[in-house]
Amino acid sequence: MLIMLFLSSGLxxxxxxxxNDASNIFGTAVGTRMVKFYTAAFVASIFVVLGAVxxxxxxxHTLGKLGAVDMIAGAFMVALAAALTVFWMTRLSxxxxxxxxxxxxxxxxxxFAGKPTDMAALTKIASTWVMSPVLAxxxxxxxFFMVKYLMKYWKIHIFRLDAYTRIGLIVVGxxxxxxxxxxxxxxxxxxxxxxxxxxxxxxxGIDFNGVEQLxxxxxxxxxxxxxxxxxxxxxxVGDGVVxxxxxxxxxxxxxxxxxxxxxxxxxxxxxxxxxxxxxxxLVPVSSSQxxxxxxxxxxxxxxxxxxxxxxLGKIASGWVTTPIIAALISFISLFFLQNVFDQQVVKxxxxxxxxxxxxxxxxxxx
Amino acid sequence: MIFKKTKxxxxxxxxxxxxxxEAGIVYRRGIKNYMKNTxxxxxxxxxxxxxxxxxxxxxxxxxxxxxYTQTLVPESRGDILALMETSDxxxxxxTDTLVEFSIESPKIPEEFKDGFIELARTTVKATEExxxxxxxxxxxxxxxxxxxxxxxxxxxxSDRIAGELKREIFASDKLELSEKIHLRxxxxxxxxxxxxxxxxxxxxxxxxxxxSI
Numbered sequence: 001m002l003i004m005l006f007l008s009s010g011l012x013x014x015x016x017x018x019x020n021d022a023s024n025i026f027g028t029a030v031g032t033r034m035v036k037f038y039t040a041a042f043v044a045s046i047f048v049v050l051g052a053v054x055x056x057x058x059x060x061h062t063l064g065k066l067g068a069v070d071m072i073a074g075a076f077m078v079a080l081a082a083a084l085t086v087f088w089m090t091r092l093s094x095x096x097x098x099x100x101x102x103x104x105x106x107x108x109x110x111x112f113a114g115k116p117t118d119m120a121a122l123t124k125i126a127s128t129w130v131m132s133p134v135l136a137x138x139x140x141x142x143x144f145f146m147v148k149y150l151m152k153y154w155k156i157h158i159f160r161l162d163a164y165t166r167i168g169l170i171v172v173g174x175x176x177x178x179x180x181x182x183x184x185x186x187x188x189x190x191x192x193x194x195x196x197x198x199x200x201x202x203x204x205g206i207d208f209n210g211v212e213q214l215x216x217x218x219x220x221x222x223x224x225x226x227x228x229x230x231x232x233x234x235x236x237v238g239d240g241v242v243x244x245x246x247x248x249x250x251x252x253x254x255x256x257x258x259x260x261x262x263x264x265x266x267x268x269x270x271x272x273x274x275x276x277x278x279x280x281x282l283v284p285v286s287s288s289q290x291x292x293x294x295x296x297x298x299x300x301x302x303x304x305x306x307x308x309x310x311x312l313g314k315i316a317s318g319w320v321t322t323p324i325i326a327a328l329i330s331f332i333s334l335f336f337l338q339n340v341f342d343q344q345v346v347k348x349x350x351x352x353x354x355x356x357x358x359x360x361x362x363x364x365x366x
Numbered sequence: 367m368i369f370k371k372t373k374x375x376x377x378x379x380x381x382x383x384x385x386x387x388e389a390g391i392v393y394r395r396g397i398k399n400y401m402k403n404t405x406x407x408x409x410x411x412x413x414x415x416x417x418x419x420x421x422x423x424x425x426x427x428x429x430x431x432x433x434y435t436q437t438l439v440p441e442s443r444g445d446i447l448a449l450m451e452t453s454d455x456x457x458x459x460x461t462d463t464l465v466e467f468s469i470e471s472p473k474i475p476e477e478f479k480d481g482f483i484e485l486a487r488t489t490v491k492a493t494e495e496x497x498x499x500x501x502x503x504x505x506x507x508x509x510x511x512x513x514x515x516x517x518x519x520x521x522x523x524s525d526r527i528a529g530e531l532k533r534e535i536f537a538s539d540k541l542e543l544s545e546k547i548h549l550r551x552x553x554x555x556x557x558x559x560x561x562x563x564x565x566x567x568x569x570x571x572x573x574x575x576x577x578s579i
Contacts, residue, residue: 032441033437034440147579148579151579152508155506156505157372157376157504157505158439158442158503158504158505158577159372159375159376159379159438159439159504160373160376162438163371163372245441245579246440246441247579248579
């Protein structure tokens with residue numbers, strides 16, 4: 001039972017991810033009444049869970065390289081720090097992403113534990129934050145012209161186009177939800193992977209390991225977030241922020257799903273490696289920023305008019321402020337948890353192992 | 367299942383546009399019959415256009431109900447609804463005009479008959495191009511412009527012919543003022559059909575921009 005208490009911060013993070021990020025996938029479809037909310041919520045929940053359990057390992061591995069939180073109380077506080085950052089920044093109407101918050105929180109733990117942060121991993125992660133919306137813009141830009149060309153030569157009746165678009169929004173939405181689950185489960189459950197004491201289960205001859213169980217729990221938390229809270233967000237996305245036609249909405253969701261998938265798929269990475277092609281780093285990215293990139297691509301395809309560059313500037317500032325705030329909250333709250341609540345948040349250092357790792361060079365010079 | 371419903375709706379929309387197009391032909395022939403004093407044929411056309419108007423009304427209501435109860439084409443259904451109602455005005459106008467001819471039996475002097483026939487022919491051309499533009503809007507929005515300018519052309523042409531006809535009527539010294547006013551009223555009504563087609567074209571011009579992705 002105690003484990004569930006410790007996991008609660010991650011589950012809360014999952015819930016808020018479901019509440020907010022599902023709207024990036026199904027927002028326009030539901031907001032424009034092309035897809036019913038319950039259909040969208042059902043499809044999104046199923047595929048988020050599938051994506052998390054089947055393909056969530058890749059991005060989790062990258063976060064693990066950034067900082068391996070080694071005590072469950074520490075993991076609890078890291079996830080809580082990220083959740084608090086997301087909560088407060090959302091309240092202050094600042095652009096925020098779970099992915100950036102969790103990275104900051106992990107770095108905060110590294111600082112508190114006195115462990116070095118893998119700068120190569122951090123640079124890789126930060127570069128994908130910039131790369132992901134740019135890539136999404138490129139995808140939607142190209143897809144826009146492809147769809148336009150198709151519609152010009154494939155003269156579809158308006159009613160039939162409506163039916164195709166509805167089916168497309170559900171199918172592409174399912175793909176988007178799968179990719180979201182695969183890409184973002186690391187944010188929710190990544191810090192618990194090394195410390196959660198789940199045993200492997202054998203279900204009908206299929207091995208269901210501890211990490212998969214953890215991801216299933218996280219996926220279910222996201223699903224609960226989708227069902228309980230995403231409806232309002234979806235209606236806002238569909239009604240207000242940006243006016244998209246159902247066809248452009250389909251393009252936006254597809255390019256978003258492709259980007260999230262690219263940054264999460266181990267299968268794709270293996271395939272690229274096998275063909276001597278450059279690989280895409282497996283990093284949790286922000287689906288909100290990816291979706292803004294996709295919409296920007298559509299704006300550019302329309303000639304670039306009406307793009308509000310201030311919004312883009314705000315997002316870019318979030319790349320810096322979110323991790324810093326999360327790191328600070330994480331550091332301070334870890335201090336409190338350790339010294340006020342008397343919880344071990346960092347594994348005590350084993351003296352002998354340190355001794356063994358001291359290099360001969362150090363020995364020589366004392 | 368979803369495609370069966372869609373196909374059914376497409377067929378109904380095509381049938382609705384067929385009714386408008388057919389009403390144009392009946393209208394033109396009805397006026398011609400009236401001018402040629404073939405009253406049996408004329409009354410047959412009046413009956414025929416009434417029937418077409420009724421059928422178009424039924425189809426329109428049916429399509430509108432289906433669009434709203436099944437939440438189809440949520441982005442454009444308001445536009446489609448407005449288009450159907452405005453184009454329904456065209457068929458209503460055509461029916462009313464033929465019925466007015468039937469009720470009021472205006473006496474048309476021989477020298478104005480060709481003018482009326484020509485006016486009816488031109489206004490119907492505007493409605494025919496309007497129907498083509500509507501069909502293009504449904505399937506091939508990039509082509510709508512090709513028809514819209516023709517609607518505007520025939521509408522202007524109708525105005526010109528109606529203007530000349532009215533001028534000649536009032537210049538005539540064989541008619542009483544009451545007869546002149548009666549004839550002007552009919553010239554006006556025959557011409558109104560093209561104005562209604564222009565209303566549809568105006569809407570189409572905007573809705574086509576909205577429909578492009």
